[in-house]
Amino acid sequence: MKSKELKWAILISIIILLGYLLPYTVLTNVAEWYGSLLLWTILAVIIIAINYLISRKWGE
Amino acid sequence: MLSTSLVWWTIAIYIIISLFVAYLSRSGKQTNMVSYFLGDRKLNGFVSALSYSATTYSAFMLVGLAGLTYKGGVGAFGFEIIYFMGVSLVAFFGPRFWLVGKKYGYVTPSEMLGDRYENKKVAMVVSIFSCLFLIPYSAVQLAGVGYLLAGITDHAISFTTGVIIATVLAIVFSYIAGIRSVAWTDSLQSLFMIISATLVVILIIRGLGGLGSFFDTIKSSNPQSLTVPGNGFFSFLTFLGLTVPWFFFSLSNPQVSQRLFMPASLKSLRTMLMGFLIFGFIYTIVSVVWGFSASIMFPNLENADLATPKMLSSDLVPPILAVIVMVGIMAAAISTIDSILLTLSSLFARDVYGNIKKDATDKSQLVVGKIVIPIIAILAYLFAQTNANLIAVLSVASSAGLLVAVPAIIGAFFWKRGTAAGALSSVIISGIIVIILELTSLKPLGLASGLWAIIISTLLFIGVSLMTKAPEKKATEFLSYLKTELRKNKIV
Numbered sequence: 001m002k003s004k005e006l007k008w009a010i011l012i013s014i015i016i017l018l019g020y021l022l023p024y025t026v027l028t029n030v031a032e033w034y035g036s037l038l039l040w041t042i043l044a045v046i047i048i049a050i051n052y053l054i055s056r057k058w059g060e
Numbered sequence: 061m062l063s064t065s066l067v068w069w070t071i072a073i074y075i076i077i078s079l080f081v082a083y084l085s086r087s088g089k090q091t092n093m094v095s096y097f098l099g100d101r102k103l104n105g106f107v108s109a110l111s112y113s114a115t116t117y118s119a120f121m122l123v124g125l126a127g128l129t130y131k132g133g134v135g136a137f138g139f140e141i142i143y144f145m146g147v148s149l150v151a152f153f154g155p156r157f158w159l160v161g162k163k164y165g166y167v168t169p170s171e172m173l174g175d176r177y178e179n180k181k182v183a184m185v186v187s188i189f190s191c192l193f194l195i196p197y198s199a200v201q202l203a204g205v206g207y208l209l210a211g212i213t214d215h216a217i218s219f220t221t222g223v224i225i226a227t228v229l230a231i232v233f234s235y236i237a238g239i240r241s242v243a244w245t246d247s248l249q250s251l252f253m254i255i256s257a258t259l260v261v262i263l264i265i266r267g268l269g270g271l272g273s274f275f276d277t278i279k280s281s282n283p284q285s286l287t288v289p290g291n292g293f294f295s296f297l298t299f300l301g302l303t304v305p306w307f308f309f310s311l312s313n314p315q316v317s318q319r320l321f322m323p324a325s326l327k328s329l330r331t332m333l334m335g336f337l338i339f340g341f342i343y344t345i346v347s348v349v350w351g352f353s354a355s356i357m358f359p360n361l362e363n364a365d366l367a368t369p370k371m372l373s374s375d376l377v378p379p380i381l382a383v384i385v386m387v388g389i390m391a392a393a394i395s396t397i398d399s400i401l402l403t404l405s406s407l408f409a410r411d412v413y414g415n416i417k418k419d420a421t422d423k424s425q426l427v428v429g430k431i432v433i434p435i436i437a438i439l440a441y442l443f444a445q446t447n448a449n450l451i452a453v454l455s456v457a458s459s460a461g462l463l464v465a466v467p468a469i470i471g472a473f474f475w476k477r478g479t480a481a482g483a484l485s486s487v488i489i490s491g492i493i494v495i496i497l498e499l500t501s502l503k504p505l506g507l508a509s510g511l512w513a514i515i516i517s518t519l520l521f522i523g524v525s526l527m528t529k530a531p532e533k534k535a536t537e538f539l540s541y542l543k544t545e546l547r548k549n550k551i552v
Contacts, residue, residue, distance in 0.1 A: 013146050016142065020303075023134075023287075024289070028289070030280060030286075030287065032279065032286060035286055036135075037286060043145070044141050047199065047337070048338070051334065051337055052334060053182075055151055057551075059549055060327040
C-alpha cells in the first residue's frame with residue numbers, strides 16, 4: 001500500500017473506531033437527537049467526503 | 061389492511077414496467093460468459109451505482125432494520141452506518157479488482173483467487189461455500205415477499221403466491237439478458253425503493269407533528285432508544301458481532317464484489333462508489349426513521365417484524381402510497397435475489413463445472429450457467445416453503461460464513477506470501493466452525509460466530525501460508541502489474 005493510500009486508510013480506521021467508542025462511552029447517557037444519532041450521521045458524511053477525495057483522480 | 065385489488069393492480073403495473081425495461085436492456089449478443097455475466101465490462105457508472113445499491117439493500121432494510129430500530133433503538137442505525145463505512149473498502153479494492161479482472165479475464169471473484177494462488181481448488185471451494193450460504197439467504201428473501209404480501213392483504217394473497225411471484229420475477233429478470241437485464245431492472249427498482257420510502261417517511265413525520273415533536277415524543281416515551289446499549293439490546297459485544305461481518309460485506313459477498321469487474325472505466329467505478337454512498341446514506345436514514353416512527357405509533361407490538369405491515373396499514377399513509385412502498389419492499393427483495401442468482405450461476409459454471417470438466421469451453425460454461433439459474437431459483441423456492449431450521453440458520457450465518465474468504469481476498473492484493481493451502485484451510489475450517497456455532501447457538505467467550513470467523517480464518521490463512529510455499533512467480537507478476545497500473549491511473 002502506498003503512503004497516500006495508507007494515510008487515507010488510517011484516517012478511515014480512526015473514524016470507524018470513533019463510531020464504536022464514542023456511542024458506548026461519552027454518549028451512552030445522552031438521550032437526545034444530538035447524541036449517538038447525530039454522531040453516526042456526521043461520521044457517515046465524513047466517510048462520503050473521504051471517498052470522494054480518494055477517488056477524485058481515478059482514471060484521469 | 062389494504063384492498064386486494066389495489067395491491068394486485070400495483071404489482072401488475074410494477075411487473076409490466078420492469079419487464080419492459082428488462083426487454084429494452086437487451087443489446088448485442090450475449091454469447092459468452094463475460095458478456096452475459098459482466099455485461100462485457102461495459103456498464104456505465106449510473107446504472108452500476110443504482111444496481112449496486114439495489115443488490116446490496118434487500119427487504120431487510122424496511123422490514124428487518126426497521127424492526128431492529130423498533131427493538132433496540134438507535135444502535136440499529138449505528139450498525140447500518142458501520143456497514144456503510146465498510147463500503148470504503150471499495151475505494152481500495154475496487155480499482156484493484158477492476159484492473160486484474162480486465163487483465164486476466166476474470167468472471168468471478170473466486171476465479172481470481174484460484175488464479176492468484178495458482179490452485180483451482182481455491183476457486184471451487186470458495187464458490188461452493190458461497191452457494192451454501194447464499195441460497196438459504198435468497199430463500200429467506202423470497203419468504204419475506206410471501207409474508208409481506210400475505211400480511212398486508214390479510215392473507216387474501218397467500219404466502220405461496222407471494223413466494224411464487226418473487227421466484228418467477230427473479231428468474232425472468234436474470235434470464236432475459238443476464239446482468240444487463242438485472243442491472244437495468246435493479247436501477248428501476250432502486251429508484252422505486254428510495255423514492256417511495258422517502259416520500260412515506262416525510263408524510264409520517266409530518267403526520268406526527270414534524271421533526272421537532274418527532275424527537276420530543278421519542279425522548280419522552282422511550283429515551284433509552286436514543287442511546288446504546290439503551291434497553292440492553294445492543295450490548296457492545298452484540299454490536300460488535302453484528303457489525304464486523306457486515307463491515308466486510310463489500311468484499312465477502314460475491315454478488316457485490318463481482319460488480320467491481322463490470323464498470324466500463326475507472327471513472328464509472330468511481331460513479332458507482334459515490335452513487336452508492338449517497339443512496340445508502342439516504343436509504344439508511346429513511347429505514348431507521350421508519351422504525352422509530354413505528355415505535356411511536358405502535359409501541360407495544362409483540363413481534364417487531366410486524367412494525368412495517370402495521371405502519372403501511374395506518375391512517376397516516378394514504379393506501380395508494382402504502383401499496384407503492386409495499387411494492388418498493390418487494391422490489392428490494394427481488395433485486396437482491398436476481399443478482400445473487402446470476403452470481404451463483406456464474407460461480408457454478410465457471411469455478412465448479414469449468415474446473416471439474418477440464419475441456420469446458422466458454423460457450424459450454426455459459427450453457428451450464430443458464431441451466432443453473434432456474435435450478436438455483438427453484439432450490440431457493442423449495443427452501444422458502446420448508447420452515448426448516450437449517451435454512452434459517454444458514455441464512456443468518458451467511459454474513460458470518462462468507463467472511464471466511466476475506467483474509468484470502470485481502471492477501472491476494474497485499475501479501476506475497478499467501479498460499480493456496482492457507483486460503484483453502486482458512487475457508488474450509490472456519491466455514492465449518494461457523495456452521496457448527498450457528499447450529500448449536502454457541503457463543504464461546506461471548507463472541508458471535510462472525511467474530512470467530514474472522515479471527516480463525518485470519519490466523520489459519522497466515523499460519524498455514526507461512527508453512528507452505530507461495531506461488532512466487534504469479535504473486536510477483538500479479539502485484540507488479542497492479543503497482544504499475546495503479547500509478548498510471550492515479551490511484552496511488
